[in-house]
Amino acid sequence: MEKIIVCIKGVPKPGSIKVDPETHTLKRESMELILNPNDRPALEMALRLKNTYNTEVVVISMGPPNVIPLLKYTYALGADQIILLSDRAFAGSDTLATSYVLAKAIEKLSPFSLVLMGLKSIDGETAQVPPETASLLGIPSLTNVKDLFMERGKWIAIREMDYGEEEIEVTPPIVASVSPLAFDYIRPPSLKRLLEVKTKEPLICQVKDLNLDPQRLGLQGSPTQVIEVFEKKIETKGLVLEGSPEELVEKLIEILKDKGLIKF
Amino acid sequence: MFEKIKLEDLSKENILAYGEFYKGELNSSSLEILSPLKEIAQTLNKKLILVSLIGSLENIKDWEEIKKSLADEVWFVINEELKDFREDLYTEVLVKIVKFSQPYGFFFPATKIGMSLAPRVAGALQVGLCAHVNNLEVKDNQIIMARPTYGENIIAKLISKSIPIMATISLGAFGIKYGEKEPSIKEIIFPEDFVWKSKLKIRRFAPSKKKPTKLSTAKVIVAGGRGLKNKETFQKLFELANLLGAEVGATRPVCYEGWVEEERMIGISGVTVRPKVYIGFGISGALQHTVGMENSEFIIAVNTDKEAPLVKIANLALIGDAGKILELLLKNLSK
Numbered sequence: 001m002e003k004i005i006v007c008i009k010g011v012p013k014p015g016s017i018k019v020d021p022e023t024h025t026l027k028r029e030s031m032e033l034i035l036n037p038n039d040r041p042a043l044e045m046a047l048r049l050k051n052t053y054n055t056e057v058v059v060i061s062m063g064p065p066n067v068i069p070l071l072k073y074t075y076a077l078g079a080d081q082i083i084l085l086s087d088r089a090f091a092g093s094d095t096l097a098t099s100y101v102l103a104k105a106i107e108k109l110s111p112f113s114l115v116l117m118g119l120k121s122i123d124g125e126t127a128q129v130p131p132e133t134a135s136l137l138g139i140p141s142l143t144n145v146k147d148l149f150m151e152r153g154k155w156i157a158i159r160e161m162d163y164g165e166e167e168i169e170v171t172p173p174i175v176a177s178v179s180p181l182a183f184d185y186i187r188p189p190s191l192k193r194l195l196e197v198k199t200k201e202p203l204i205c206q207v208k209d210l211n212l213d214p215q216r217l218g219l220q221g222s223p224t225q226v227i228e229v230f231e232k233k234i235e236t237k238g239l240v241l242e243g244s245p246e247e248l249v250e251k252l253i254e255i256l257k258d259k260g261l262i263k264f
Numbered sequence: 265m266f267e268k269i270k271l272e273d274l275s276k277e278n279i280l281a282y283g284e285f286y287k288g289e290l291n292s293s294s295l296e297i298l299s300p301l302k303e304i305a306q307t308l309n310k311k312l313i314l315v316s317l318i319g320s321l322e323n324i325k326d327w328e329e330i331k332k333s334l335a336d337e338v339w340f341v342i343n344e345e346l347k348d349f350r351e352d353l354y355t356e357v358l359v360k361i362v363k364f365s366q367p368y369g370f371f372f373p374a375t376k377i378g379m380s381l382a383p384r385v386a387g388a389l390q391v392g393l394c395a396h397v398n399n400l401e402v403k404d405n406q407i408i409m410a411r412p413t414y415g416e417n418i419i420a421k422l423i424s425k426s427i428p429i430m431a432t433i434s435l436g437a438f439g440i441k442y443g444e445k446e447p448s449i450k451e452i453i454f455p456e457d458f459v460w461k462s463k464l465k466i467r468r469f470a471p472s473k474k475k476p477t478k479l480s481t482a483k484v485i486v487a488g489g490r491g492l493k494n495k496e497t498f499q500k501l502f503e504l505a506n507l508l509g510a511e512v513g514a515t516r517p518v519c520y521e522g523w524v525e526e527e528r529m530i531g532i533s534g535v536t537v538r539p540k541v542y543i544g545f546g547i548s549g550a551l552q553h554t555v556g557m558e559n560s561e562f563i564i565a566v567n568t569d570k571e572a573p574l575v576k577i578a579n580l581a582l583i584g585d586a587g588k589i590l591e592l593l594l595k596n597l598s599k
Contacts, residue, residue: 037520094392095383095386095393095395096386096387096390096391096392096393099383099387120533124395124413125395125396125413125532125533126393126395126396127379127383127395128379128382128383128386128393128395129383130383131351131379131380131381131383131384131387132383132384132386132387132393133387134384134387135355135383135384135385135386135387135388136387140351140352140463140464141351141352141380141384142351142380142464143376143379143380144376156467160376161286161349161376161377162286162291162375162376162377163286163287163471163472164469164470164471164472165469165470165472166466166468166469166470167466167467167468167469167470168464168465168466168467169464169465169467170463170464170465171463180520180526181522181526222392223391223392223424223425223426224392224393224394224422224423224424224425225422225423225424225425226420226421226422227408227421227422227423228420228421229413229418229419229420229421230418230419231418231419237576237577237578237579238563238577238578238579238580238581239579239580239581240570240575240578240581240583241580241581241582241583242570242583242584243583243584244584245584245585245588245589245592246592248566248582248583248584248589249589249592249593249596251580251582252564252566252582252589252593253593253596253597255564255580256508256541259540259541259562261484261508261509261510261541262507262508262597
């Protein structure tokens, strides 16, 4: 089996989000980043496949240099190689521009059997990048995959649909986004590798290393543009009651009776 | 049976909506998205067309819904190979239709299929794609799309500079409306040399054992958030739901915690609801959640925090520990 590539994303720690009022994009440089929680199952799946099929796991991430600690963390989990795709020209990329950069980087890592990503990031929440990247690579994609194994040189995937579960056979290479609920247990980093990673730095790739078309990067390469960002203002509109639980429950029951939800 | 039309004869610059069929059934979310798109199409003086890929006509169970729909036309592509959803082949078929009919817009419901398919189509066409849009308007002849974003209380308005303008539209964000005129139905005939081939083979399908939740149409909803503190307390909502004839809803964090299955998530990432009565226990009300329930007729919030957004939008807010109040309520109701 050829190598497995996992794409991860640094997302702002919930609560630490700042929007640049000029460009309407996230100020990623100033934010505290955490590993996108939905990427954990993708990493876990890759590492389990690594154990089963004795293959190499390469983790890549597109983002500013403060993603480096997250990449190092994935090394401590068991990744063999870590790569940061970082260039000022990437700033403001939408899903199309992001998928373009990822596709080019993945292409450069050929041959590979599998690309895994989390279902969606918790910040952008589009879930678009995995299928869009696959589309640009011209290879099949599957979303919401909860199990994946190999049979006679083909991937067998179990994916969740709105209607049930499908078992699909597909020739590698493919891109798969992993269901957030795929695993009950997700491994912690190993102590040995945590020590090892202290001296380990990711390979850093810029525009010039990836033969990228500058027209397709960043804000300029992003057809979708945010024209306005606003915070939703909320004003108190109803009755606010304080009191002992007994008093509050009494009031609640009164309302529920009034609404015809309880009949006595 | 109905008019057959070649790719090159398709009318141009329309607004296309993806009509999701799965084993002969039309997903109602495809009818939902027609409601805002009809208004957009009328404002821009364009036709609204529902595009569906199906294995055969015999299996179609929803003719009545199709005939009543807001679409001006329905375009079918019918081929045995389209019986299962396979994203590579489906993408190629849709890309062909786009190349020939040069639509102004192409919109998908944010179902699992829509969210797998739309990015592939957008990628192949190298055009922009907005996600989870829950409001659409036309301003200066331009389609402006809004979506809650960054998982916080921020709303972004977006445009797409490429044509077709593409987006996935949030489930439940719009109600289904019916049209006055039956749409004309056409079957698109693909050229002889089109290769109906996919790299995917569906080996087995296991339908969901659970019945789909009735959240989006429920009249009463009792929902819980992290303020309920643990799974055991959250589970008590099911007892309450039973007593009130309600459905149980949840916020995103508690679904991710595994307190309840993701089908019960209300909000941007889940379903949009508009019950007559909504009771939120221990839900602070991040925009992520409130976007999906703010149109409820009567909102009751139970929360310790007087400043919580849900407390502010509620018609009635009870300030106290949600878990305690839930338990006491159950005790009093079962007396």
